[in-house]
Amino acid sequence: MAKKFYITTTLPYVNADPHIGFAMEIIRADTVARYHRLLGEEVIFNTGTDEHGLKVFRKAAQEKKSPQEYCDKHVTKYQGLKNLLNLSVTHFTRTTDQFHIEAAQEFWRRCQKNGDIYKAKYQIKYCVGCELEKTESELANGRCPIHPDKTIEIIDEENYFFRFSKYQKQLLALYEERPDFVIPKFRLGEIKKFIQAGPKDFSISRLKSKMPWGVPVPDDPEQVMYVWFDALINYISALGWPKDLDNFKGFWPGVQIAGKDNLRQQSAMWQAMLISAGLPTSKQIYIEGFINTGGQKMSKSLGNVIDPFELVEKYGTDAVRYYLLREIPAYDDGDFSIQRFEELYNADLANGLGNTVSRVAKLVENSGLEFNGTRLPKKVLRNAQKNALADFRFDLILNNIWVTDLHPIEIHVDQHQPWLIKDKDKLLLVLQEEVDSLREVALKISPFLPETAEKIRKQFAGPKIKSEKPLFPRV
Numbered sequence: 342m343a344k345k346f347y348i349t350t351t352l353p354y355v356n357a358d359p360h361i362g363f364a365m366e367i368i369r370a371d372t373v374a375r376y377h378r379l380l381g382e383e384v385i386f387n388t389g390t391d392e393h394g395l396k397v398f399r400k401a402a403q404e405k406k407s408p409q410e411y412c413d414k415h416v417t418k419y420q421g422l423k424n425l426l427n428l429s430v431t432h433f434t435r436t437t438d439q440f441h442i443e444a445a446q447e448f449w450r451r452c453q454k455n456g457d458i459y460k461a462k463y464q465i466k467y468c469v470g471c472e473l474e475k476t477e478s479e480l481a482n483g484r485c486p487i488h489p490d491k492t493i494e495i496i497d498e499e500n501y502f503f504r505f506s507k508y509q510k511q512l513l514a515l516y517e518e519r520p521d522f523v524i525p526k527f528r529l530g531e532i533k534k535f536i537q538a539g540p541k542d543f544s545i546s547r548l549k550s551k552m553p554w555g556v557p558v559p560d561d562p563e564q565v566m567y568v569w570f571d572a573l574i575n576y577i578s579a580l581g582w583p584k585d586l587d588n589f590k591g592f593w594p595g596v597q598i599a600g601k602d603n604l605r606q607q608s609a610m611w612q613a614m615l616i617s618a619g620l621p622t623s624k625q626i627y628i629e630g631f632i633n634t635g636g637q638k639m640s641k642s643l644g645n646v647i648d649p650f651e652l653v654e655k656y657g658t659d660a661v662r663y664y665l666l667r668e669i670p671a672y673d674d675g676d677f678s679i680q681r682f683e684e685l686y687n688a689d690l691a692n693g694l695g696n697t698v699s700r701v702a703k704l705v706e707n708s709g710l711e712f713n714g715t716r717l718p719k720k721v722l723r724n725a726q727k728n729a730l731a732d733f734r735f736d737l738i739l740n741n742i743w744v745t746d747l748h749p750i751e752i753h754v755d756q757h758q759p760w761l762i763k764d765k766d767k768l769l770l771v772l773q774e775e776v777d778s779l780r781e782v783a784l785k786i787s788p789f790l791p792e793t794a795e796k797i798r799k800q801f802a803g804p805k806i807k808s809e810k811p812l813f814p815r816v
């Protein structure tokens with residue numbers, strides 16, 4: 342039986358348009374999913390939309406729609422990412438899906454049974470942009486630094502709490518036992534510090550009379566679940582938990598990918614919830630940085646938001662994938678500018694990869710020779726990428742392929758000057774080496790640039806190899 346592998350993105354709120362940061366998150370997840378498939382594993386790759394909460398509830402009212410109608414309309418933008426970015430997504434979870442609602446309620450019951458849910462008075466400052474409680478120290482001039490355009494609201498009601506404080510020891514033990522639980526390492530350090538300082542119980546429901554748009558709390562018609570509590574459970578509801586336990590046990594624990602603003606929710610709160618419900622903690626959590634533009638934060642008010650749909654339309658899917666995977670540091674914030682995008686596009690794709698492919702194809706075509714299709718062992722790929730991809734170093738791996746695989750093909754051509762070789766046997770030997778090297782490059786880039794890899798694979802499958810139009814026309 343094939344080894345099973347599970348990876349999931351976070352679920353973005355359905356109300357906003359898909360932004361470039363989420364495009365990066367899902368492209369990175371797709372690269373990991375494709376890589377594991379290439380190794381022969383059976384892969385589930387989950388994404389979806391977070392559809393509950395105050396923000397969605399209010400936006401729907403503004404558009405004079407019911408919340409469900411509003412979600413049905415806006416979910417299509419997220420479903421459209423699959424084609425736009427050429428994603429190998431297998432599961433798309435909407436938190437309004439019936440199976441998810443039932444899973445969230447069962448999860449609640451388990452935590453309750455374990456004594457981890459209690460009712461108390463709740464009085465806090467709240468950022469509706471984050472859908473999160475904010476302490477005084479997290480605010481700047483009385484506003485959320487991520488949503489300075491939104492007013493901080495006061496919530497004052499009685500609702501349910503989750504006994505997060507009870508899990509301090511178990512969470513610290515988890516981080517101690519598994520030093521690669523959170524990647525990169527410095528993020529594990531951050532979350533450790535947060536938990537060492539003493540986790541506080543958090544509210545997990547809302548009064549229905551004030552905010553009805555949420556999963557109903559079991560056995561309490563006056564309360565609905567807090568949006569984060571139900572949304573996190575999608576990571577396992579997607580696998581069929583609690584109904585399809587065979588599938589769940591086959592694929593869980595899985596790998597999660599999330600932005601740095603999600604560190605606490607993913608690597609601490611969700612983990613405590615899992616322990617409380619008697620379920621295994623996640624396998625690994627990869628935390629990525631933000632994308633700025635020209636050194637500035639992207640924001641609607643600054644008018645500098647990069648739209649992934651426009652970008653793909655102009656430059657193509659693989660060019661966008663390449664930039665996000667190669668140029669944005671795997672562990673830190675990165676920068677996006679059109680100038681840098683075009684620079685890299687011309688240097689690495691039009692020139693680097695595109696040129697080498699055209700040049701070798703032309704030489705081979707002119708030679709009139711035939712080339713046998715060699716099957717490349719998976720070992721080639723495994724050896725080349727195993728360690729690096731386990732650390733999610735997309736940037737380093739791509740750089741390595743360009744430096745140690747692609748560039749040497751150019752050098753080989755220059756050194757052997759195949760156009761001067763008269764002897765057919767000798768020429769075949771030289772060209773065969775170049776053809777095989779390009780086949781290997783195609784295999785290695787296939788998780789990153791799947792469409793381009795497939796074009797190269799087909800073009801160089803042999804026995805006859807012909808020139809084709811450039812892979813990446815210059816811009």
Ligand SMILES: [Zn+2]
Nearest residue numbers: 468471485488
């Ligand atoms: Zn906020």
